[in-house]
Amino acid sequence: KFPGARYGLKMACGENPKRVYRMRGGPSTRMGNMAGYRAAFIQAESYRRKWDAWNKDHKGDPPERNLRTESLAEVLRGNIYVQNHCYRADEMAQMLDLAHEFGFKIRSFHHAVESYKIADLLAKEGTSVSVWADWWGFKEEAMDGIQQNAALNQQAGGRPIIHSDDPGGIQRLNQEAAKAMYAGQRAGIPVTRDQALRWITLNPAWAIGLDSIVGTLEPGKMADVVVWSGDPFSVYSKAVQVYNDGWLAYDRTDPAHQPRTDFELGQVPAPGSDR
Template identity: 85%
Template sequence: MRHLSTAFALLVFAAGAGCASAGARTTNAAAPAQATATQEAGIGPQYPSTYQRHPNPPVLIRNATIMTAAGQEIQGGSILFRDGRIVAVGANVTAPTDATIVDGTGKWVTPGVIDTHSHIGVYAAPGTFGESDGNEATSPVTAEVWAEHSFWPQDPQIPLAIAGGVTTIQALPGSANLIGGRSAVLKLVPARSVQEMKFPGAHYGLKMACGENPKRVYGNRGGPSTRMGNMAGYRAAFIAAQGYRQKWDKWNKDHQGDPPERNLRNESLAEVLRGNIYVQNHCYRADEMMQMLDLAHEFGFKIRSFHHAVEAYKIADVLAREGTAVSIWSDWWGFKEEAMDGIYENAALVQQAGGRVVIHSDDASGIQRLNQEAAKAMYHGRRAGIPITRDQAVRWFTANPAWVLGLDSLVGTLEPGKMADVVLWSADPLSVYARALQVYNDGWLVYDRNDPAHQPKTDFSLGQP
């Protein structure tokens, strides 16, 4: 392997060549979604993933504390992975003769960290206008845009996220618009293009936003300027998408005449109605979340997760009943009016009600320490008398976000057969003192805290101290 700190571009070109020469295969994809209308018409799939698993020898991490995020915390345990997949997890695991042995004494292992709400790559460092590509603020509804077409794979924030143990992200458009566009689900690996990072087979998300942001952005630009205007905007967009879907469904059934004319905006929304695209909804207030659930009922789709959701605790029972997750911070609120009524126990109360909790970042700093954010939320719950378990807290940044992205059959827990997205920690990951020592993505050692050869840098960062 080439020295990663020499040049990011050299790394990714060498990795690509290595995969080809070694006959590496594309990693197994998520379960395929229903064929889209345009695919049935012979159009697409569009912009497919070109991600390839990096070939690696087997790895055995032994004598560590293994937190599987599947109900087990194994003291003095071992985990074996090869060919990008977890082979065995337990107290006694035998190493193959060709395995790399990693001594985990005094260390901890978790699944790779997954962030459901990231803007790295679309709001790339150093944060200039030239790299601010997250909001297509030209119309309140821009379902036609895709975050991947703004994503810069050499954003210097990406290696920092990897160093925090993050292996998968959902890169989202911003929240200026009622409907901001499609998300991109990405594996955090060195790459030359976003296609080389796209998680094979992952569902797209659709970013929607409630409340203050859309009416602030468009209030003096033709609207919406009120929350009732916001709701009318969502409804009008989905009514148009219903008609578009009906035309395509009819044509796909009888193939009479020419296919309907494509409309990129309605195409995305029709796939939401079909269940192929997951709604990821920025929404703070409890009353607005209830209204958005009513909207989803009206048009027959599901909201996969409310994001930020500082008032989720007020409707925790409803969220549990609806099967809608919340992607939230541990203790950040009060920075605008709709975010004023947050409490420290938000995550714990949703968990207690049987809801699905995810700790997310939203910013490029928080993504580096999502394990600590989960630990804070666990502490706040316990202080209030809510018995949050350590396994539940680890699930908040592993298994639960995997479900939000529809990837829970592939990642999020340490179980045989799943992708080897694995983090070795210096200490208990729910401790402020824990640091990610090694990060494996599909079994590939993408980061090693003690080895500069496995500390990727982007071209933008080369030459900096």
């Protein structure tokens, strides 16, 4: 993991756990999922209390270790951040109720296709949403998406994050953020370029607890910098230089600072190209 990042617990709502775990004796309904979460956290709370009591004075034998429960106990202590896969607004609200019941925080809802419906609630809770710019409709719980999802969460005072679920989209998150920004602006939502840039920089850094060392260009933070040939939100702009913690990792004009693979052996630049 990234040095300094909190450990994360991936949880899932809705159709994925229903589909996967019902064949293994697990819940097959959304109600069953929630009952399973509550049962697990009830057990984890009891486990946490026993260990916290023993750790105060180490008297007697320690409680029996349970590795399945230990991760949830660390969530309850605030040492592990919850990253929650969840699409529907009602299920996100239910998960927030669960978090209140057991005293933990959900750091980010991932995918969160319907988060615009409860943007004010998410902002109040301080829970970020990691969303797509314009991808939905591929299964039942992902049907009610809109292009203004990130913008509406921003307008409500939340922390939108533009994410990807595939190796292609993640390489072009600047363009994904641009699409979401312009979709909001076309709908009359006053999203600024600085806010949209935070969707792929500071906000995701915050979601994994790294906003104190990465995510913005400030003295004392790691110098992770991309120098663009033009507007970073333009499809025509190219990354000219990339710095990782101040070290030049890529230079478009210098072959010595460009990645090489065996697949490139024998290849020559196309006529008229700049590579």
